[in-house]
Amino acid sequence: MIVFQNMAAAVYLAAGIAAVLGLALPAPKILRGARLGLGLGALLQAAAFATLHRLDAAPSLTDLRQVVAVMSWLGVVFTLALLVRWRLPGFVPPLAFVAFLAAFGATLSPGAGVATGNAGAELGVEASGSLPHAHVLLASAGLAALGLAGLAGLFFLIEHRALKRRRAVTRRIALPSLEALDRVNRLALVLGFPLLTLGLLTGSLWLEARAGRLWSGSLHETWTAFAWIIYLGLVGLRFVGHQGARQAAASAVAGFAFLVFAVVGSGLVS
Amino acid sequence: MKVMLLGMNHRTAPVEVRERFAVDETAPVLHKLVDRPEIAEAVLLSTCNRVELVVTTPSPDAARHVLIDFFARELAREPWHEIGALADLTYVHHGREAVEHVFRVASAIDSMVLGEPQILGQVKDAYRAAADAGACGPVLSRLFQRAFATAKRVKNETGIAQRPVSVARVAVDLAKQIFETLDEKSALLIGAGEMIEAALVALGDHGLGTRRVVNRTPAHAETLARRFAGSAHGLDELESLLPMSDVVLSCVGGDGPILSREQVARGLARRRNRPLFLIDIGVPRNIDPGVHELDAAYLYDLDDLQEVAAANEEERRRESERAERIVLEEREQFDGWLVALQAVPTIRDLNRRAERIRRAELDRFAGRLQLPPEQTEAVEQLTRGIVRKLLHAPISKLRAETDRETGLARLEEARTLFGLDDVDLRLPPDDDPESES
Structure with a gap:
């Protein structure tokens, strides 16, 4: 597992450097190589997760490093799926570097990392069947998709600003069109919000199986519930209120920042 | 065997001189040239900006006189008697300089518009014509193959050809930054003059969908709409057409704006804030500049487009320094x-x-x-x-x-x-x- 994770980290790093070079030169062949590298890294990381159970001391499900690794891996998988349909070269460098850090972090001694806000829940893992796994996977997938929405939103804001300042054509690195970025944002929100909702529901069910109640009132739960309510509002504004693309982009960035704090940050401060 | 080049271009000769040396059918000219004992191989490049003869010769001094004489007698549409004056209008490059020049021409570094894409095709045509005429031997074949490879490297490794430098191309490029594709987008054209027509041709090349022409004189709108498979409308329909348009192109005469910020704001609300790209090439401006402050509206007037074009040209000039380095590397190899x-x-x-x-x-x-x-x-x-x-x-x-x-x-x-x-x-x-x- 460690070997695969190390290899994935190295491939992600190479893909990130190649993507930066490919965009800066610009060199389409190097960019294609970077995309392939991202795909190879995802395969290696999948192999790492598949062999996780063979470790003598398997890392805890709520270990922050493992959660971040799963999340970034899912983010890479979603992006690779998007790259089939859209030209999003600007997505590759940040994603490859985040995936590198996450994969590298996962290779450090398991269990020694900072726990998520859900750390106390480990006690009930054995007794709760597949609920803990479902919770971690669904919540990670939701975070990854909403992270992608945030990234698309960030690029949208950069591109929008450049167009408003009438400097768009002179920039060195070409970003996808506003329309493509907005579609990615919308798609990621459509995918991410239900996953996050399911992640929250399975988390509550896990708590019930462990402690006999659906709500414990921990900081992690409280902040994540706030984040979910915020996203519910964003989804409503987007699909019912016909929110403009720029506002949707800004919301996606702000929403993801809040969600990261709710899921990870609340664990750090508690 | 030495490579040698004699030519005139937009820097050395005005268009009224260059047009007298333009050659349409190069094969007979090349046959005459390679029949001379001083010339072993020859390629003739004739475009609107340059006429150049690239040859290989065993005796460069003799070949120089032959080429100038050939320029004056065979290439000129009417015989050119002032040989001395012709020497002032032309340039001669020998050996490495000639090789470098061919590489620079093929890579569009020597072009009037830096990085323009047409020249490579013209150089390829010139080479193909020479090869078909049997005027191209191993040295020039190799030279031109390397020139094409150099041009490809310059295109791929530098940004010399990336940023558009004409107003129409800048508008197309901006549209592509807003929309993923122009294929299914609708264009609203305000006015029916030549400027609108030229811009429509540039945008249409990239596959615009529906086209609606609005004009004060409906007959003019009808004419343009028929030519570009669109529909004609009166100016009174302008606001009602706005919500269903993605690109608005305006160029009509008049005292003040014909499209206000409020009208565009209402149009955007009705199109659920989907982005709207407005190009105003009218003087005085046809669209209220305040429209650009609306979130989903991107308004560019003629000055903005020209400013972007000038900035892009400057960027191309910077990129040309990298292109020159590639040319030198390739010349060394050749x-x-x-x-x-x-x-x-x-x-x-x-x-x-x-x-x-x-x-x-x-x-x-x-x-x-x-x-x-x-x-x-x-x-x-x-x-x-x-x-x-x-x-x-x-x-x-x-x-x-x-x-x-x-x-x-x-x-x-x-x-x-x-x-x-x-x-x-x-x-x-x-x-x-x-x-x-």
Whole structure:
């Protein structure tokens, strides 16, 4: 597992450097190589997760490093799926570097990392069947998709600003069109919000199986519930209120920042 | 064999002069040129900005006069009598300079509009025409193949051709930054003049969908709409057409804006804030500049587009420095190949010269020595060995020098030192060291 994770980290790093070079030169062949590298890294990381159970001391499900690794891996998988349909070269460098850090972090001694806000829940893992796994996977997938929405939103804001300042054509690195970025944002929100909702529901069910109640009132739960309510509002504004693309982009960035704090940050401060 | 180039371009001659030398059918001209003993191979490039003859020649000085004379008598549509004046309007490049020039032309570094994409196709056509006419030999074939490879490298490795520098292309580029594709987008054209038509052609090349023409005079709108498969509307329908349009292109006369910020805001609300790209090329401006402050509206007027075009041109100029470095690298490689190519006959001549001397000396002493056959064979082997060992060092040096800048000069020195151009080096086939090997 460690070997695969190390290899994935190295491939992600190479893909990130190649993507930066490919965009800066610009060199389409190097960019294609970077995309392939991202795909190879995802395969290696999948192999790492598949062999996780063979470790003598398997890392805890709520270990922050493992959660971040799963999340970034899912983010890479979603992006690779998007790259089939859209030209999003600007997505590759940040994603490859985040995936590198996450994969590298996962290779450090398991269990020694900072726990998520859900750390106390480990006690009930054995007794709760597949609920803990479902919770971690669904919540990670939701975070990854909403992270992608945030990234698309960030690029949208950069591109929008450049167009408003009438400097768009002179920039060195070409970003996808506003329309493509907005579609990615919308798609990621459509995918991410239900996953996050399911992640929250399975988390509550896990708590019930462990402690006999659906709500414990921990900081992690409280902040994540706030984040979910915020996203519910964003989804409503987007699909019912016909929110403009720029506002949707800004919301996606702000929403993801809040969600990261709710899921990870609340664990750090508690 | 030297590469040589004689030509005139937009920098050295005005269009009224260049147009007198424009050639449509190059094959007959090339046939006449390569019939001259001074010219071995030739390619003629004739575009609206340049007329250039690229040749290979064994005698550059004589070829220069031939080319100027050929320019004046054969290329000019009417005979050009002022040869002196023609020399002022043209440029001549020899050897490395000529190679570099061809590479720069193919890579669009020498073009009036830096990085323009048409020139590479024109150079390819010129080369193909010369090859078809049988005027292109191994040196020019190699030169042009390398020129195409250089142009490809320049295009891929620099940004010289990336940023548009014409107003119409800038508008298309901006539209592509807003919309993923223009295929299904609807255009609303306000006005029916030449500017609108030209912009519509540029945008239409990228596959615009629906086109609606709005004009004060409906008859003019009808004419343009018919030509571009669109629909014609009166100016009173402008606001109602706005929500269903993605690109608005405006160029009409008048005192003030015909599209206000409020109208556009209402249109955006009705199209659920989907982005709207507005291009105002009217003077005075047709669209209220305040429209650009609306979130989903991107308004560019003529000055904005020209400013972006100028900035892009500056960026291309910066990128051209990287392109020049690529040209130099490729020229070095081509020089190496050319020297290597020319080293072959020199080495062959050197071997033949030595063999000729060896054979002559053996013949001279054969009568006096009266050696039996086995000893004659031994002397043959001995003399061959001495010659081979004596020539080993200079031949190795010549081969090594082909990779360096001084390669051609070394070859010239070798030919002079060993007197390779002074004697008839033909040998009977049996004595030819080349045939032995």
